[in-house]
Amino acid sequence: MSVPADAPILTSEAMRAAEALCAAGGTSLAELMERAGAAAADLAWRMAAGAPVLVLCGPGNNGGDGYVAARRLAERGASVRVAALAEPKTDLARAARARWTGGVEALTDEMAPAPLIADALFGVGLTRPLGDELAERLRRFAGRRVLAVDVPSGVDADGGRDWTPPLPADITLALGALKPAHVLLPAAPYCGRTLLAGIGIAADRGMTTLPRFVGEAPDASTHKFSRGMVLVRAGPMPGAAGLAAAAALRAGAGYVVLSGAARAPFSAVIAEDGEGYAGRLDDARLGAVVVGPGYPAGAALDRDVKAALASGKPLVLDAAAIASALPKLGGMTAILTPHEGEFARAFPDFGGSKIERARAAAEQSGAVVICKGADTIVAAPDGRVAAAWPGCPWLATAGTGDVLAGACGAMLAHGRDPFDAAVAAVGWHIVRAQAIGPGLVADDLIRD
Numbered sequence: 552m553s554v555p556a557d558a559p560i561l562t563s564e565a566m567r568a569a570e571a572l573c574a575a576g577g578t579s580l581a582e583l584m585e586r587a588g589a590a591a592a593d594l595a596w597r598m599a600a601g602a603p604v605l606v607l608c609g610p611g612n613n614g615g616d617g618y619v620a621a622r623r624l625a626e627r628g629a630s631v632r633v634a635a636l637a638e639p640k641t642d643l644a645r646a647a648r649a650r651w652t653g654g655v656e657a658l659t660d661e662m663a664p665a666p667l668i669a670d671a672l673f674g675v676g677l678t679r680p681l682g683d684e685l686a687e688r689l690r691r692f693a694g695r696r697v698l699a700v701d702v703p704s705g706v707d708a709d710g711g712r713d714w715t716p717p718l719p720a721d722i723t724l725a726l727g728a729l730k731p732a733h734v735l736l737p738a739a740p741y742c743g744r745t746l747l748a749g750i751g752i753a754a755d756r757g758m759t760t761l762p763r764f765v766g767e768a769p770d771a772s773t774h775k776f777s778r779g780m781v782l783v784r785a786g787p788m789p790g791a792a793g794l795a796a797a798a799a800l801r802a803g804a805g806y807v808v809l810s811g812a813a814r815a816p817f818s819a820v821i822a823e824d825g826e827g828y829a830g831r832l833d834d835a836r837l838g839a840v841v842v843g844p845g846y847p848a849g850a851a852l853d854r855d856v857k858a859a860l861a862s863g864k865p866l867v868l869d870a871a872a873i874a875s876a877l878p879k880l881g882g883m884t885a886i887l888t889p890h891e892g893e894f895a896r897a898f899p900d901f902g903g904s905k906i907e908r909a910r911a912a913a914e915q916s917g918a919v920v921i922c923k924g925a926d927t928i929v930a931a932p933d934g935r936v937a938a939a940w941p942g943c944p945w946l947a948t949a950g951t952g953d954v955l956a957g958a959c960g961a962m963l964a965h966g967r968d969p970f971d972a973a974v975a976a977v978g979w980h981i982v983r984a985q986a987i988g989p990g991l992v993a994d995d996l997i998r999d
């Protein structure tokens with residue numbers, strides 16, 4: 552499973568707007584469909600490697616793409632059949648159907664499959680889940696190679712509803728831009744490997760997949776404090792704060808203090824008792840404060856969070872520190888790192904897709920929010936979004952969130968814009984996890 556790095560993501564509404572802009576700029580919708588179908592044909596040609604292809608066409612423009620793809624494949628000499636669910640219902644799809652000169656079979660239980668199935672039944676226009684009968688019919692194709700045109704038919708392209716498609720794709724060819732479904736659970740795993748066909752649409756880049764992580768190397772002008780100083784406040788479980796502190800160093804901070812812990816995982820982390828916390832917060836060189844790892848809700852946490860807020864320093868708030876700080880966050884530079892449970896506690900009122908919920912939380916809190924999980928979303932108060940699917944599933948183990956919080960501290964202390972800092976931290980976390988792979992434990996992420 553994969554998606555292209557730093558690729559645009561558009562909702563179906565934004566997609567239609569981009570399409571309309573294209574049309575206003577002189578590129579007709581028919582031309583866009585021709586490009587989409589040609590891109591699908593090209594990919595199907597390579598996937599089929601000479602074997603027969605069966606194109607399944609729906610009634611809308613997704614089906615239109617399918618008819619174009621079938622024509623293009625036939626022109627290249629491929630063995631291609633078309634099966635339709637219904638007659639085309641849009642002018643564009645009707646025109647594409649008219650130019651397909653081969654036969655059109657009915658999509659029935661009896662029809663013969665082919666080694667490659669091109670699924671052009673439904674795209675971003677699906678308004679309700681597929682019926683049971685059609686779903687059952689499509690399940691019969693499981694085990695064949697499947698190319699999904701735009702999205703696997705049956706998903707909610709905007710990712711707000713948890714419909715799962717009956718026919719998982721090996722490769723999904725996203726048209727114009729990725730859609731939320733390509734990067735959100737439960738649909739994303741059904742897309743297989745997602746590729747992007749640009750088709751000439753000028754997609755807004757406010758929402759993208761995660762860019763490739765590139766670390767910044769220090770140079771001759773660098774010194775430890777210019778790389779960023781991070782203060783991690785430990786609570787009753789100092790091991791978690793220790794992971795965060797060590798991760799801050801590994802992610803590039805030049806100087807890391809672990810306040811309130813007797814021991815640190817590295818000698819290079821300055822571990823000290825909690826008494827000096829207020830003084831450390833006053834240090835003009837301090838670039839970021841991390842509070843939350845290993846620190847359950849309660850009066851002590853509230854007191855430490857309050858002091859961190861009063862310092863005016865950029866903050867990374869994890870776990871129970873998120874809900875503790877939320878009412879007083881206004882105007883602060885902060886990154887919040889909730890997993891699903893913490894998110895639901897801190898922001899109980901938001902609905903919609905994970906992207907919509909993350910955006911709403913960022914807007915309401917004024918902070919950058921990293922909604923963790925396999926489909927991690929980073930959202931900024933100004934609406935920017937980065938989607939980290941598929942991340943690295945080996946991260947599903949205790950303590951890795953503490954490491955992420957520390958990495959956020961390092962990126963923030965470096966003076967980056969908090970959204971860019973959060974995106975860099977998520978990228979760093981995934982790259983390190985991928986380098987370790989099977990058997991990963993959180994401690995491995997901070998070791999050499």
Ligand SMILES: NC(=O)C1=CN([C@@H]2O[C@H](COP(=O)(O)OP(=O)(O)OC[C@H]3O[C@@H](n4cnc5c(N)ncnc54)[C@H](O)[C@@H]3O)[C@@H](O)[C@H]2O)[C@@H](O)CC1
Pocket residue numbers: 566567570583584587609610611612613614615616640641672673674675676677678679680681682700701702726727752
């Ligand atoms: N947006 C763009 O820039 C482009 C879009 N194109 C294609 O157009 C697609 C969107 O086309 P449409 O908006 O026509 O929508 P779709 O082709 O995705 O499907 C809409 C059709 O399905 C019917 N329908 C919806 N839910 C149904 C259900 N559960 N069971 C049975 N029928 C159902 C609707 O009544 C309608 O006829 C994209 O996914 C893409 O494949 C391409 O042609 C090229 C450019």
Ligand SMILES: Nc1ncnc2c1ncn2[C@@H]1O[C@H](COP(=O)(O)OP(=O)(O)O)[C@@H](O)[C@H]1O
Pocket residue numbers: 890923924925926927941942943944945946947948949950951952953954955980
């Ligand atoms: N299945 C998964 N695939 C990819 N990443 C995952 C998966 N499950 C969890 N993660 C990542 O692992 C980390 C876990 O964080 P968290 O739940 O806070 O753990 P902890 O509190 O034990 O440190 C997060 O960065 C999350 O995005």
Ligand SMILES: [K+]
Pocket residue numbers: 613670671672673674699700701702703704
């Ligand atoms: K489709």
